[in-house]
Amino acid sequence: MNLQVKREGDFQFIDEGEGEVMLLLHGLFGALSNWHGVVDHFSKQYRVVIPLMPIYEMALHKAGVPGLVSFVEDFVNFKKLNGMTLLGNSLGGHVALVYTLNNPNKVKRLVLTGSSGLFEDSMGGSFPKRGNYGYVKERVEYTFYDPKTATKELVDEVFDITNSNAKCLRIISIAKSAQRHNMAKDITNIAVPTLLIWGLNDTITPPLVAHEFNRLIQNSELHFIDKCGHAPMMEHPEKFNSILDKFLVKTHASVTAT
Secondary structure (H helix, E strand, C coil), rough: CCCEEEECCCCEEEEEEECCCCEEEECCCCCHCCCHHHHHHCCCCCCEEEEECCCCCCCHHCCHHHHHHHHHHHHHHHCCCCCCEEEEEEEHHHHHHHHHCCCCCCCCEEEEEECCCCCHHHHHCCCCCCHHHHHHHHHHHHHCHHHHHHHHHHHHHHCCCCCCCCHHHHHHHHHHHHHCCCCCCHHCCCCCCEEEECCCCCCCHHHHHHHHHHHHCEEEEEEEEEECCCHHHHCHHHHHHHHHHHHHHHHHHHHHHH
């Protein structure tokens, strides 16, 4: 499936399929294409929506987790979305956590994979050096268990981003905001069924982080995927989709009754 980006108002987004809404949120260096396997699989039964978050374009004073949450709130209201399964990877998971706490009536289920919010080692502990393609390639490969997952197209995209002063300023601002915004005390208030899908070899948000999310979010279940890094939906899409499928079926009765 070729993902078609739609434009309405101030928003760009993917909107495929019909039915119950599954809203996907990408990470700091993420792209809509990161969710290709999820869209292909779930758009047959669900309405899969992915807003393109304005990480590189938003006003610098708004470049942080609260600003991105406000953007998602505006997008959801603009599209009149309700009863969502909210799924976030990395920074997108962090935004999903805050959104769920702020808008519990909008979210039926929460799915986190490699989420920030407790601890993350952004880009392997150092920020990409401008103009150094080899270094950027190494850092992008660090995201995955299998370096081959870091395609030339993906590395090129990150390299272009890191060569823009304006984009780098926003990335640094958002990354610092995420690191400051520890949610350990807040996420105990999340009540919706929550699924945690984690790469067993994630070096950015290690397995210990997943166990801590599982401990703090009362109605949560944790699944690990072996030989998998920070983006399970990219590295092992079939296993990721299978785990998510079972969770959706298992929680169907409880979320439709509420």
